[in-house]
Amino acid sequence: xxxxxxxxxxxxxxxxxxxxxxxxxxxxxxxxxxxxxxxxxxxxxxxxxxxxxxxxxxxxxxxxxxxxxxxxxxxxxxxxxxxxxxxxxxxxxxxxxxxxxxxxxxxxxxxxxxxxxxxxxxxxxxxxxxxxxxxxxxxxxxxxxxxxxxxxxxxxxxxxxxxxxxxxxxxxxxxxxxxxxxxxxxxxxxxxxxxxxxxxxxxxxxxxxxxxxxxxxxxxxxxxxxxxxxxxxxxxxxxxxxxxxxxxxxxxxxxxxxxxxxxxxxxxxxxxxxxxxxxxxxxxxxxxxxxxxxxxxxxxxxxxxxxxxxxxxxxxxxxxxxxxxxxxxxxxxxxxxxxxxxxxxxxxxxxxxxxxxxxxxxxxxxxxxxxxxxxxxxxxxxxxxxxxxxxxxxxxxxxxxxxxxxx
Numbered sequence: 001x002x003x004x005x006x007x008x009x010x011x012x013x014x015x016x017x018x019x020x021x022x023x024x025x026x027x028x029x030x031x032x033x034x035x036x037x038x039x040x041x042x043x044x045x046x047x048x049x050x051x052x053x054x055x056x057x058x059x060x061x062x063x064x065x066x067x068x069x070x071x072x073x074x075x076x077x078x079x080x081x082x083x084x085x086x087x088x089x090x091x092x093x094x095x096x097x098x099x100x101x102x103x104x105x106x107x108x109x110x111x112x113x114x115x116x117x118x119x120x121x122x123x124x125x126x127x128x129x130x131x132x133x134x135x136x137x138x139x140x141x142x143x144x145x146x147x148x149x150x151x152x153x154x155x156x157x158x159x160x161x162x163x164x165x166x167x168x169x170x171x172x173x174x175x176x177x178x179x180x181x182x183x184x185x186x187x188x189x190x191x192x193x194x195x196x197x198x199x200x201x202x203x204x205x206x207x208x209x210x211x212x213x214x215x216x217x218x219x220x221x222x223x224x225x226x227x228x229x230x231x232x233x234x235x236x237x238x239x240x241x242x243x244x245x246x247x248x249x250x251x252x253x254x255x256x257x258x259x260x261x262x263x264x265x266x267x268x269x270x271x272x273x274x275x276x277x278x279x280x281x282x283x284x285x286x287x288x289x290x291x292x293x294x295x296x297x298x299x300x301x302x303x304x305x306x307x308x309x310x311x312x313x314x315x316x317x318x319x320x321x322x323x324x325x326x327x328x329x330x331x332x333x334x335x336x337x338x339x340x341x342x343x344x345x346x347x348x349x350x351x352x353x354x355x356x357x358x359x360x361x362x363x364x365x366x367x368x369x370x371x372x373x374x375x376x377x378x379x380x381x382x383x384x385x386x387x388x389x390x391x392x393x394x395x396x397x398x399x400x401x402x403x404x405x406x407x
Contacts, residue, residue: 002102002273003028005311006091008081008249009107010034011043012297013278015062016304017105017311022071024312030073031099033091037078038131039065044297046134047158048327052166053138057131084253086271103273105307106250106261110243110279110295115150119212124221125237128155140236141168148172148224148232150209151240152179154326157192159238160201161328170200171232173207173224184339188358188370191351192328199329204230212237245280245293258282260293265317267307275310277303286319287386288338296324321386323378334378337368337385349374349399356399357381364390380404 005021007014010032018030034040041060049055068075080094090100112127114120126137137159141147147163149156152174160170172179178189193203208227215222224232245260256262256270260282267275267283276283278300282293302320309316324335331354342360349356357377360368366389371378380403384391391406 001028001313002311004031004101005029005103005105006031006033006099006101007105007107008033008084008091009105009109009246009278009280010036010040010077011107011109011278011300012040012062013107013300013304013307014105015040016301017107017277017308018068018071018073019063020305020308021311024308024314026308026312028102030071031076031101032068032073033076033079033081033093033099035078035080036130036132039063039068039075039077041131042297043129046131047128047155048162050131051134051138051159051162060131081249084249086253086255086274089273101273103311104275105311106269106274106276106280107278107300107304108246108249108280110245112239113241113244115209115239115241117209117211119214119221120239122212122214122221122237123219124214124235125212125239127239128159129243137236137238141166144168145235146171146233147236147238148234149238149240150224151242152176152203152205153182153240153242154180154324156238156240157196157328158326159240160196161199164196164199164201165329171202171204171234172196173209173226173232174203174205175208177205179203179205183335184370185342185345185358185360187345187347187351188333188372191356191372192331195329195331195354204232209239243279243295245282247280250276250280258291262291265319266310266315267303267318268310275307277307283318286317287321292322292338294322296322298323321382323382331372334371334375335368336371336378336381337366339368339370342367344393346393346396348377348397348403357403359391359396361393366391366396377403 040062146169149172210225210227213223250261261276263283265284282291285292306318326333339360344361346359355373358370369381389407395401395406
């Protein structure tokens with residue numbers, strides 16, 4: 001049993017590990033280190049309710065303010081870890097403090113991909129990852145104005161929907177031929193493009209960012225130029241070009257990394273006594289037979305639990321089926337499984353009725369599903385996908401047949 005467990009990172013995976021350790025009876029020392037000055041908070045609302053001003057900062061907290069003191073957790077909020085010494089078993093903070101550990105959990109999350117284009121440093125150009133980011137974007141949107149979003153993925157479209165409901169003029173530039181092209185099929189992309197257009201969002205696909213122009217007097221962004229020759233006026237710009245794993249510390253410490261900190265199925269890294277969980281971790285998935293790095297609250301929650309159990313000597317595999325969600329306007333999209341490598345899509349329900357599902361098959365096996373306002377389908381799909389079910393296609397396409405009865 002370890003006597004002192006240190007957790008680097010203060011997000012969902014970290015909090016879940018702390019909670020599980022204490023609930024399961026771990027009586028040793030726990031230290032939590034977070035780079036932001038705030039206690040751990042939820043990030044999904046930053047692009048939705050919090051950005052809209054419909055959710056107070058205090059309600060973002062994952063646990064009440066007194067949780068960590070009540071559970072005898074030593075916290076270092078607003079402090080960054082500058083290096084990890086695996087052999088010496090300690091981490092060093094940016095204020096020079098050295099914190100020893102017997103076991104270490106890396107839950108460092110991810111950070112936005114920066115675009116190296118001229119003008120990216122202008123006032124009014126933002127990325128969205130933290131509370132401070134959301135506050136700055138919201139301040140820029142006060143009083144309307146023109147918001148330009150670079151990137152038509154989940155975050156970009158969620159912010160677009162929120163901004164439109166605030167009365168802001170919104171344009172989305174997407175370099176691919178359709179929005180959400182990396183994660184969903186053309187039918188779902190077309191539905192969301194139409195829904196955003198109906199609400200007044202201008203989406204321009206096949207547009208690659210070239211530069212941002214600013215006002216020489218104020219230093220604020222005023223327009224965006226694309227490689228295709230387009231110029232779009234903007235008062236606020238959000239760059240949503242995806243995220244990269246925050247694995248710099250692990251790399252510098254000599255841990256195996258590849259699209260994140262590489263772990264085996266128990267969430268152990270290449271160094272004994274060091275684990276990784278959440279957005280920063282590339283874990284070995286038994287469901288898909290390969291390493292995956294997943295950016296989702298549920299994955300962070302489940303991996304935090306798995307790490308805590310293994311730290312206490314309870315051998316536990318992380319083999320949960322991944323799922324994700326996206327709220328845009330009054331549309332709740334829930335994605336179960338991973339659609340990469342599908343060879344057929346079967347649609348259930350009607351996009352016109354704004355309640356439908358896209359079922360992804362590979363060799364006849366159901367490997368993933370996208371549901372839009374269709375909760376029964378996504379709940380049934382969890383069991384079918386985990387069981388590698390092979391539904392009858394004609395029954396699958398009939399929304400009158402319950403999904404669970406298509407096998």
